[in-house]
């Protein structure tokens with residue numbers, strides 16, 4: 001059959017934001033795992049969409065592992081950045097990590113698409129995706145295409161919309 005174009009994507013964001021849960025839900029159901037544990041270091045995952053074959057570097061968001069992220073920036077052709085929309089206390093930490101990422105020399109001058117998931121929308125404490133984008137000052141990202149989707153990774157809601165957008169950006 002026709003070979004799909006292969007793309008490398010980095011999945012970033014604070015620990016407990018739902019990165020691994022999201023990537024797991026994007027796999028075919030027979031390849032999904034039931035018990036998701038905090039990622040140690042990183043994990044390489046694969047899933048396909050209608051026209052692309054994704055290789056995802058699912059990075060650990062724990063503070064002690066965040067210094068690993070930058071070693072993979074050169075390889076990444078797009079970024080999925082996940083936010084726990086119910087974690088108001090750490091929204092400022094998420095913004096700091098995003099700003100550090102955007103200012104990194106291996107990211108700064110590249111027109112990488114960035115897909116944001118405002119995740120955990122099912123929780124009562126969750127703030128809207130509009131509010132998340134305001135708190136992260138996403139309107140200041142002028143040199144990269146970006147998109148934010150509200151998601152509930154447990155139910156899989158909002159994930160397809162995001163991945164459809166990403167696929168369009170990477171054709």
Ligand code: GTP
Pocket residue numbers: 013014015016017018019020021022036037038039040059060061062082119120121122123151152153154155
């Ligand atoms: P690290 O690997 O430590 O960086 O964390 P992670 O971002 O990969 O988070 P992970 O996918 O391990 O999810 C952390 C916890 O949040 C798990 O208990 C998930 O079940 C839960 N979780 C993930 N997405 C959602 C969601 O949309 N809603 C709710 N309520 N819980 C979620």
Ligand code: MG
Pocket residue numbers: 019020021037038039058059060061
């Ligand atoms: Mg993880």
